[in-house]
Amino acid sequence: MVPVAALTGLQKVKYIYNNRLDRVKELKSEGKRIIGYLCSMAPLEILEAAGLVPFRIMGSPQKGTASADVHIETNMCPYVRNCFARGLEGEFGFLDGLLLSHTCDSVLRLYGLWKYHLDAPFTHCVNVPHTISEPTIRFFREEIELFKEKVEQYAGQEISGPALRASIELYNANKALVKELYGLRKEDPPLISGTEMMETLVAGLSIPAREFNQLLREVKDEVITRPPKLTKKPRLLLHGCIMDKTGFVSLIEKCGAKVVMDDTCIGTRTFWNEVATDGDLLDGLIDSYFKKFQCPRTYRGRSLHRFDYLRQYATDYNAQGMISYIMRFCDCHSLDAPDMRDYLRELRLPVLIVEDDYTEGAVQSLRVRIQAFIESVTEISV
Amino acid sequence: MVTSSSEFAKPIRHTDAAKSVNRVLKDWYARSQEARAKGAPSAWVMASTPPEILEAFDIQAVFPENYGAVSASRGQAVHYINIAESEGYSPSICSYCRNTLGYIQERQQLKAEPPDAPLGGMGDPSMLLSVSLCCDIRIKWFQTLATRYLKVPIHIMESLNPPYGLDMTDERIKKHYIDVALAELRSLVAFLEEQTGRKLDERRLKQVIANSLVARRLLYQTYQLRKAVPSPMPSEDAFACVVPYLYMRGTSFAVDFYQKLHEEVKERVEKRIAVIPEERYRILWVGMPPWFNMGIFNYLESLGTVSAIESQYYMGTPIEVDPEKGLQALAEIAWLRSVEQHRQGAEIAPEQSGPSGDVAGLPVSLVESFARDYKVHGIIVHLVQSCRIISFGQAHYKNVLRERLNLPMLSLESDMSDPRLWNDTEIKGHIKLFIDVLGQRKGTTAVKQ
Numbered sequence: 001m002v003p004v005a006a007l008t009g010l011q012k013v014k015y016i017y018n019n020r021l022d023r024v025k026e027l028k029s030e031g032k033r034i035i036g037y038l039c040s041m042a043p044l045e046i047l048e049a050a051g052l053v054p055f056r057i058m059g060s061p062q063k064g065t066a067s068a069d070v071h072i073e074t075n076m077c078p079y080v081r082n083c084f085a086r087g088l089e090g091e092f093g094f095l096d097g098l099l100l101s102h103t104c105d106s107v108l109r110l111y112g113l114w115k116y117h118l119d120a121p122f123t124h125c126v127n128v129p130h131t132i133s134e135p136t137i138r139f140f141r142e143e144i145e146l147f148k149e150k151v152e153q154y155a156g157q158e159i160s161g162p163a164l165r166a167s168i169e170l171y172n173a174n175k176a177l178v179k180e181l182y183g184l185r186k187e188d189p190p191l192i193s194g195t196e197m198m199e200t201l202v203a204g205l206s207i208p209a210r211e212f213n214q215l216l217r218e219v220k221d222e223v224i225t226r227p228p229k230l231t232k233k234p235r236l237l238l239h240g241c242i243m244d245k246t247g248f249v250s251l252i253e254k255c256g257a258k259v260v261m262d263d264t265c266i267g268t269r270t271f272w273n274e275v276a277t278d279g280d281l282l283d284g285l286i287d288s289y290f291k292k293f294q295c296p297r298t299y300r301g302r303s304l305h306r307f308d309y310l311r312q313y314a315t316d317y318n319a320q321g322m323i324s325y326i327m328r329f330c331d332c333h334s335l336d337a338p339d340m341r342d343y344l345r346e347l348r349l350p351v352l353i354v355e356d357d358y359t360e361g362a363v364q365s366l367r368v369r370i371q372a373f374i375e376s377v378t379e380i381s382v
Numbered sequence: 383m384v385t386s387s388s389e390f391a392k393p394i395r396h397t398d399a400a401k402s403v404n405r406v407l408k409d410w411y412a413r414s415q416e417a418r419a420k421g422a423p424s425a426w427v428m429a430s431t432p433p434e435i436l437e438a439f440d441i442q443a444v445f446p447e448n449y450g451a452v453s454a455s456r457g458q459a460v461h462y463i464n465i466a467e468s469e470g471y472s473p474s475i476c477s478y479c480r481n482t483l484g485y486i487q488e489r490q491q492l493k494a495e496p497p498d499a500p501l502g503g504m505g506d507p508s509m510l511l512s513v514s515l516c517c518d519i520r521i522k523w524f525q526t527l528a529t530r531y532l533k534v535p536i537h538i539m540e541s542l543n544p545p546y547g548l549d550m551t552d553e554r555i556k557k558h559y560i561d562v563a564l565a566e567l568r569s570l571v572a573f574l575e576e577q578t579g580r581k582l583d584e585r586r587l588k589q590v591i592a593n594s595l596v597a598r599r600l601l602y603q604t605y606q607l608r609k610a611v612p613s614p615m616p617s618e619d620a621f622a623c624v625v626p627y628l629y630m631r632g633t634s635f636a637v638d639f640y641q642k643l644h645e646e647v648k649e650r651v652e653k654r655i656a657v658i659p660e661e662r663y664r665i666l667w668v669g670m671p672p673w674f675n676m677g678i679f680n681y682l683e684s685l686g687t688v689s690a691i692e693s694q695y696y697m698g699t700p701i702e703v704d705p706e707k708g709l710q711a712l713a714e715i716a717w718l719r720s721v722e723q724h725r726q727g728a729e730i731a732p733e734q735s736g737p738s739g740d741v742a743g744l745p746v747s748l749v750e751s752f753a754r755d756y757k758v759h760g761i762i763v764h765l766v767q768s769c770r771i772i773s774f775g776q777a778h779y780k781n782v783l784r785e786r787l788n789l790p791m792l793s794l795e796s797d798m799s800d801p802r803l804w805n806d807t808e809i810k811g812h813i814k815l816f817i818d819v820l821g822q823r824k825g826t827t828a829v830k831q
């Protein structure tokens with residue numbers, strides 16, 4: 001087998017994607033402390049600034065949820081149950097801690113059970129309000145401060161202003177590079193497929209931010225120099241809940257479309273908001289992780305204009321339709337679905353909404369509906 | 383009207399207080415309709431928005447959650463749920479919520495109150511008030527109402543609670559949570575002042591808070607009396623009797639109601655007036671009840687078993703705060719309730735306490751002490767499919783209680799308002815087997831293994 005160090009670009013991405021624990025385990029053996037996290041409403045920049053390594057916890061659809069089902073009811077989010085099952089089975093035994101934020105009901109409750117069963121030296125939950133107002137912003141600011149102090153205590157070092165700034169700049173570079181790569185999807189055909197993009201992001205969230213930046217540069221160099229694909233295909237926007245495997249995107253692309261843009265957790269929601277560094281750094285973090293963080297769990301008013309960013313994505317990336325992927329029992333996404341559908345219909349942007357339960361079989365069963373949808377999009381475009 | 387075909391659809395209650403609740407509900411809905419007809423401010427309100435504040439502003443409120451239970455108990459929920467699902471709302475969404483969305487959809491299509499609407503319907507509100515306590519649904523539900531159906535002003539109150547494991551003795555944490563609670567209460571008041579054109583009457587608010595503390599104390603004392611053997615008041619009565627507390631606890635009516643309830647239960651204990659003359663077994667009911675089939679409790683009684691206590695809608699120990707502090711008192715109640723929850727283990731009930739001390743989900747040690755103090759022989763856990771938040775933790779209860787208590791447990795699955803998830807034959811079969819198990823154990827109550 002070729003050693004990973006000898007790989008570059010998309011080959012390296014594929015390797016890391018398939019062996020996502022390798023690098024953090026290596027770092028762990030070098031004495032680094034690794035903190036697992038899920039969802040992104042708590043600033044990882046603070047962990048990084050204290051010399052800790054953030055690692056995004058993910059599930060494994062093929063392994064099922066049996067070990068978690070003993071502790072969590074099966075009518076809760078299947079993704080959360082899957083991640084907890086991996087935790088209970090010891091897959092993340094190398095973690096020195098856990099950072100969750102109160103994103104949705106399932107994640108908040110997972111926090112309690114995780115701490116109860118798998119407590120680690122650093123376990124913390126950042127509480128995130130559901131509405132944006134002066135008092136809730138004040139509250140979130142204090143949450144970030146409390147989180148920072150707890151990290152400092154655990155890491156045994158104060159996080160200085162310059163260290164936090166450097167960390168924010170590192171993550172900003174990360175986000176900027178991801179955006180650049182997304183920019184290449186505006187081409188027709190796009191220079192990088194949705195599947196490759198997702199593989200890259202998943203791989204990147206499994207290694208330190210600095211290494212991810214390097215990887216992104218390599219991927220970019222590779223995709224702009226490889227011979228372009230010539231066949232044009234319908235261009236789709238992908239919306240929805242957490243997806244951390246390429247199964248669904250790749251199914252869409254195998255069915256004959258290209259995923260050119262997304263509104264998903266491991267996608268724009270994580271990478272779209274650089275943190276402003278020209279003022280108070282905390283203000284920057286609040287903007288990026290709370291005020292601007294795009295997730296239906298936050299109340300953004302009663303108007304259908306709350307979906308305007310989707311129109312913007314579709315326009316900027318020239319998408320001809322949208323597929324929305326909703327995790328079963330995800331209340332935030334489910335309740336928004338009819339409003340969102342109506343909004344897109346008004347724009348005459350075809351939309352397909354599917355529900356999934358994060359099992360391998362379920363994705364395949366969606367093939368026929370996806371094919372039919374792509375055909376209908378093609379007809380409309382013609 | 384779609385009626386339930388279940389043999390459990392019509393419950394029989396035991397105490398006079400519980401029997402009077404249907405009338406209370408009818409009067410309440412009739413009052414709201416009258417008020418609306420006169421153009422008085424009216425609201426659709428999410429439960430746990432402090433009823434004390436609504437009362438202080440004289441707002442006629444109806445609660446869509448309550449309407450979910452009302453519609454289910456009157457056999458109308460399936461009709462509304464079907465309408466909501468045909469509009470694209472997933473069957474996994476809270477059935478109370480689907481019930482409201484179907485109801486409002488029909489109402490708007492007819493441009494009038496649907497003829498079969500239970501209790502004459504919820505009517506048109508002049509405002510929507512929600513609160514983020516305990517589940518994501520509560521925000522999304524009212525957001526949906528405001529986006530699609532009701533073009534009236536909306537206010538969403540934030541309810542933030544300390545996650546599990548936080549140091550509740552830390553003064554800074556206390557201030558952090560009380561400050562935000564107080565700010566949110568103030569913002570609700572500001573919204574209502576704008577909507578009603580009236581300033582908050584502080585004196586009235588203090589009186590209302592004092593009433594609600596008395597109501598809480600009386601309810602607590604009544605729950606203490608329910609420890610008596612034989613049981614004087616079963617769960618089906620308790621589920622009815624929480625209505626005034628949940629929705630109108632600041633009123634003098636609520637104080638009278640709980641005064642009477644307390645006296646009645648006290649008398650029943652003294653005179654040994656039992657729910658069932660020959661009480662063989664007592665159970666603890668965990669979870670929400672099936673509102674469409676409350677007669678299930680009577681079925682248990684026909685087998686010599688009384689549901690002596692339940693985990694749902696427990697209002698906690700009396701709280702000592704000074705009502706003269708007004709809004710600050712409400713913020714302190716919420717904090718003190720959180721502290722109490724944390725003391726008893728908040729790992730599965732992190733969203734402990736609403737802005738005036740309602741709780742959603744009890745800590746496991748409290749449920750354990752219920753099992754002991756109410757001398758139960760077994761536990762029935764009712765998992766309601768569409769309310770994830772109340773269901774969440776039941777597996778954990780079972781795991782922990784199995785370790786700490788030597789009691790048989792039965793799990794039933796259905797829903798609080800969606801009768802399509804209920805099967806009479808299956809449920810009866812499970813219950814019969816369970817009672818057999820209790821029999822084999824010859825009436826052993828909670829003991830340590």
Ligand code: SF4
Nearest residue numbers: 077104106241327330
């Ligand atoms: S998919 Fe939905 S329910 Fe699951 S973790 Fe994400 S937001 Fe929460």
Ligand code: SF4
Nearest residue numbers: 476517519769770771
């Ligand atoms: S707590 Fe349960 S019943 Fe109440 S709104 Fe939330 S999901 Fe529905």
